[in-house]
Amino acid sequence: MKLKHILITITLLMAGNSLPAQSQKQLFDDGWTFTRNGKSTLVNLPHDWDIYEGPNPKTGATGTGGGWFQGGKGEYRKTFATPKSELVKIHFEGVYQKAEVFVNGKKAGQHAYGYTPFTVDVTPFLVKKGKNELLVKVNNSEQPNCRWYSGSGIYRHVWLQTMPKVHVAENGIYVTTPKVSPQEATVRVEVTVQNESDKPQQAHIEYQKEQQTIDLKAGESRQAVFTFTVQNPKLWSLRDSGITRSYLTVNGVKSSFEYGIRSISFDAEKGFLLNGEAMKINGACMHHDNGILGAMAFDAAEERKVQLMKDAGFNLIRTSHNPPSEAFLRACDQLGMLVIDESFDGWRQSKTPHDYSTLIDSCYEEDIRAMVMRDRNHPCVIAWSIGNEVMERKDIRVITTARQLKQAIMKYDTTRPVTEALCSWDHDWEIYDPHAEVLDIVGYNYMIFKHKSDHQRDPKRIMWQTESYPRDAFRNWAVVNDYPYIIGDIVWTGLDYLGESGIGKYYYEGQEKPGESYVSGGQPEWHGAYCGDVDVTGWRKPISHYREILWANPGHRRIIPDSLYMAVREPDGYKGTIKETSWSVWPTWESWTWPGWEGKDIQVEVYTRQPEVKLFLNDRLVGTKTVDRSTEFKAVFTIPYSPGKLRAEAGGKSVRLATAGVPHHLSITSEENLHFLQYDGQDLAFFILEVRDANGNIVPDAEVPCEVNVKGDAQLLAAASANMKDPEPTTSPKFTTWKGRALIVARTLKKSSKGSFSLKVTSSGLPRCIYNVKK
Secondary structure (H helix, E strand, C coil), rough: CCCCCCCCCEECHHHHHCCCCCCCCEEEECCCEECCCCCCEEEEECCCHHHHCCCCCCCCCCCHHCCCCCEEEEEEEEEECCCCCCCEECCCCCEEEEEEEECCCCCEEEEECCCCCCEEEEECCCCCCCCEEEEEEEECCCCCCCCCCCEEEECCEEEEEEEEEEEEEEEEEEEEEEECCCEEEEEEEEEEEEECCCCEEEEEEEEECCCEEEEECCEEEEEEEEEEEEEEECCCCCCCCCCCEEEEEEEEEEEEECEEEEEEEECCCCEEECCEEEEEEEECCCCCCCHHHHHHCCCCHHHHHHHHHCCCCCCCECCCCCCCHHHHHHHHHHHHCCCEEEEEEEEEEEECCCCCCCCCCHHHHHHHHHHHHHCCCCEEEEEEEEEEEECCCCHHHHHHHHHHHHHHHHCCCCCCEEEECCCCCCCCCCHHHHCCCHHEEEEEECCCHHHHHHHHHHCCCEEEEEEEECCHHHHHHHHHHHHEEEEEECCCCCCCCCCCCCCEEEEEECCCCCCCCCCCCCCCCCCCECCCCCCCCCEECHHHHHHHHHHCCCCCCCCCCCCCCEEEECCCCCCCCECCCCCCCEECCCCCCCCCCCEEEEEEEEEECCCEEEECCCCCEEEEEEEEEHHCCCCEEECCCCCCEEEEEEECCCEECCCCCCCCEEEEEEEHHHCCCCCCCCEEEEEEEEEEECCCCCCCCCCEEEEEEEECCCEEEEEECCCCCCCCCCCCCCCCCEEEEEEEEECCCCCCCCCEEEEEEEEEEECCCCCCCCC
């Protein structure tokens, strides 16, 4: 049934997919030998060889879309003893891409798509006693194959799984709630048990004091269903994760899973409701990379990415344009972030020569199954997306493809709507109505201005803008605020990212190659995108603060009518004539340091929901402005620049900017409480380095070459600024600050007790800076 015709309330619980207790799932990330171009090194996963080699516009096979990184081929080897188990499998969360898996010289499996997980049964290839060699060949040499940075290698976790021949199938616990209310929820637990032996077996399943026995033929999988009631359920929401752990047993062996009860509904009249509460979606598109870490999907980096978006006021992330990591979805569950889980960028007509169009016919069912079966139990996921701006949109066969992909999803989950990001690069839009009819929610990429005529033509159509330009923040907030059938806006993008080199750039006329990121030959000076609300160091740009004030209360944050923010527009001509591109915003900074501009006009922007703003320069009132919707909740002051202290006041609050002096020293601060840092070889610590003057002010234009050294129970993983034109590999200890700032990431080493380490940063002309992390 289509959501456009009826109002459906969808309810879901999140279940873990753990194996029984006698089965084991062991992290298999350590001790790999990586070989590339005849050179071998010892690495611990996650690993991305591209980020270590760095960008190079002369040799980077991935091109402008991939950020000028190398791609190519690599091999990973690991030895391990044969486990004492009936079945042994290796689970790969993500390998980019075209992985082939060999055990003791024999091919055990393969997987083409770099963004979906896969499992290889290695049992038949193991020696009875002794050591086994696992070899993973990775082929990312067919370039370009992606329109953004993919990374290369085993960039997500690997797990060694052991289990009996009768066991809970992979992703075999599926939990839904047929009915839910604040007083009572009905929970349905479907357990798939698999018999991988060559003879009939019985499985005895016990859950909630109920027992079921099922007979399994050789090689057969069957389901057992349990239903129970939860009184006064704690609902999952953006303010409260509401996750509960539960257990069941198969043949007397315990298996744990987690769930979180919540309901979602979509309707053209009422909009989007979470647990019956109306909510407007303030969303962000996000690629899978972790900025200066490349594609390496450390749990801590994935959690940080979600937290950055949460702190920026977003309440939804669209995983453009591929399934994310498991750690990312767990973070969204725990932190309270909605997700559109997206499968593919394109379909049968190519965008790049070696993209998914070369795989779709042979792989789409496998890849959709891998995505949906793994992710369907996450309460954060509220929609499946089957594609993005597909090139064959004017070919009538595109409707058949859309139906095939939707049907493939519905085979494994019917509790969520299916969406897709549609677009038009000419005047043809209405001709896509038959395509839109396939979808439960229609995604509009930069096309939401068509909403009125579309609504008149199809009053039951539910819309969200799946991509929008950052500079259109107010216009897009207004249209979502005013029309219930438009349930949200999702900006491109929430976070700066690698690849799509130069998208979102502003530039100075005559100082670099003009035009958009996609001009002929690309933008060789750039290796990343600058269109995010937040840069790769985690600094929120002024557009981020403005967007948060517009949305005010997107369902998961405090109501913020008293929020106040001030920034200064860079004067045109200060460094050159400023030119913008489609995804850019005017360069605006938290800076009152503009040497050489004294006496010339400069614009100060203050964002607030308060009705009046006063601006003071050196404690002298220079202007008062009224603020409301007609001013787009901005107060803009044009005043002659004079060094000193700038202060804005509204609603009893004030914000300040001060003119900075010359660089005097460096400072390091930690992003989080390091008391909770785990010394397990997998945890990360993030540090912000800033250049400050003698009074402690950040020097906003400081570009200081630095070098960092990490000693003790951690090692340097990456250090870099947000400058997407810096060619230095981000994993190098050498970096140059940009806008007075850089990010340093340390990876903990394995230690039985709480560890300690130190960071020492040196630079030419400034005192060294040391940060100690003590036991």
